Amino acid sequence: MEDLSLHSNQEEVADQIEDLSVADQARLIKIARYYAPRTAMQAGDLLQEAYIRSIDGTRLCPPDVLMVIFLANVIRSIACGELDKRKRREVDGGLEIGHQNFDLFAERKADIAPSQEDLLIIMEGDDAFHAWLMQQFENDDEAILILLAMFEGMKGEQLCREVGCDADQLATIRRRIKRKIETLEKSSKS
Amino acid sequence: MTKSRNSIELDHLTDQLVEDVLNMSDAEILSEFNEEGVSNEDISKLFTSHVVAAKMKIGREKLASARRMMMSQRGGSDRIRPRTPAEARRLIDRAAKEHSELTQAARNANSDQVSDRDIMQQYADLVRLGVIIDES
Numbered sequence: 001m002e003d004l005s006l007h008s009n010q011e012e013v014a015d016q017i018e019d020l021s022v023a024d025q026a027r028l029i030k031i032a033r034y035y036a037p038r039t040a041m042q043a044g045d046l047l048q049e050a051y052i053r054s055i056d057g058t059r060l061c062p063p064d065v066l067m068v069i070f071l072a073n074v075i076r077s078i079a080c081g082e083l084d085k086r087k088r089r090e091v092d093g094g095l096e097i098g099h100q101n102f103d104l105f106a107e108r109k110a111d112i113a114p115s116q117e118d119l120l121i122i123m124e125g126d127d128a129f130h131a132w133l134m135q136q137f138e139n140d141d142e143a144i145l146i147l148l149a150m151f152e153g154m155k156g157e158q159l160c161r162e163v164g165c166d167a168d169q170l171a172t173i174r175r176r177i178k179r180k181i182e183t184l185e186k187s188s189k190s
Numbered sequence: 191m192t193k194s195r196n197s198i199e200l201d202h203l204t205d206q207l208v209e210d211v212l213n214m215s216d217a218e219i220l221s222e223f224n225e226e227g228v229s230n231e232d233i234s235k236l237f238t239s240h241v242v243a244a245k246m247k248i249g250r251e252k253l254a255s256a257r258r259m260m261m262s263q264r265g266g267s268d269r270i271r272p273r274t275p276a277e278a279r280r281l282i283d284r285a286a287k288e289h290s291e292l293t294q295a296a297r298n299a300n301s302d303q304v305s306d307r308d309i310m311q312q313y314a315d316l317v318r319l320g321v322i323i324d325e326s
Contacts, residue, residue, distance in 0.1 A: 017241065022230045023216035025237035026223055034207045038200060044240050051244035072208055079204075130196040133203075150206055151199035178207055 010055050016067045017051060024068040031072050033185040034178070035079035037129045043185050050074040136180045146173045261320040275306035278313035285322050 020028075032043035032050075039046065050071050053059045059077070061070040137143035145163045154162055160170055193201075211219065223233055304312070316322045 020237075021216065022234050023219050026219045026233045027211050027214075029233065029237060030211050030219070030222075031208050034204050034211075038204070044243075047237070047240040048244040048247065051241055052248055055244075055248060069212065072212060076204075076208070126194060126197040126200050130200055147203075150203045153202040153206075155206055174207070174210060177203075178210070181207070 009060075010057060013054050013061055013067075016061075017054065017071070020067060027068055028071055028075070030178075030182070032075055033182045035075055036185045037132075037181060038126055039079050040125070041079075046075050046078060049078050053078070132184070133177070133180070137176075142169065143173050143176065146170060147177065150174075150177075257320050261318065275309050278309050281322055282309065282313055282316060285316060289321055 028047060028050075029043065032046040036043040036046055041049070053074055054061065054071065059070075059074050061067065133147065134144070137147055142163075142165065146159065146165065146169075149159045149163050160166060163170075165173075214222075220230060220233075224230070313322070
């Protein structure tokens, strides 16, 4: 019969997650809230799923990666990695290619590829979320410009230069964007 | 099927927001919660509640997996020893009382409308489904 006890590595992962500082717990709660609107899941479910995938060996944490970073990656992977994976599978027949910023670890098990219908649902959800975000700042030209620049992947000094704002203004708008998303996620529970 | 433009843009946005959160100091991240009236203790309670819920899900899945394994080991028809129709009726009747999801057919195991042959088949089916653990 299969050994149902946790492997030592999984036990270590479980211990490390339980030993996370309250600040890292706060970070992960926020990160799950940012990704949740792009999924059919709530932030709490995303956190739970990330824990499960870390413990069951679906995702492996390299020894040199901080647990909080690892879990952030797992959340990202759950929330929006499926489209990438499907695309890659179609192109290269299954070779997993890491995201340039976030896939710091290798996948042990291939996830079940979503159907074309799933992909359409994901994209429709993203379209609605994108439109909602734009709507939140429609009367604020500066915020819209910063949002558009962030959509293009700009950040830091480059973004400030392109938009014509300073670092403080950028930080303020980013905070507002984060709050809006968190409010949306919280309201989806009610 | 390629990613839509909106999905790519949202990838950029969320990646940056996450990067922000990971680069914030402990004091900064905690103060964001504290400003909303959420204490550090509340944060820990919330996070821990999700860990506990996840552990429960893992536990349930392990149980289901163990059950499936037992069923597959016992599921071959050659491993199900024939019992008397009366005994099969009694066991099906007991299982039906414990499992509300069982069909009416199973609940009527004791009725005279079900033949002895059918009741033995029904018993074998319930063993294969894992509803009844065959102890033979």
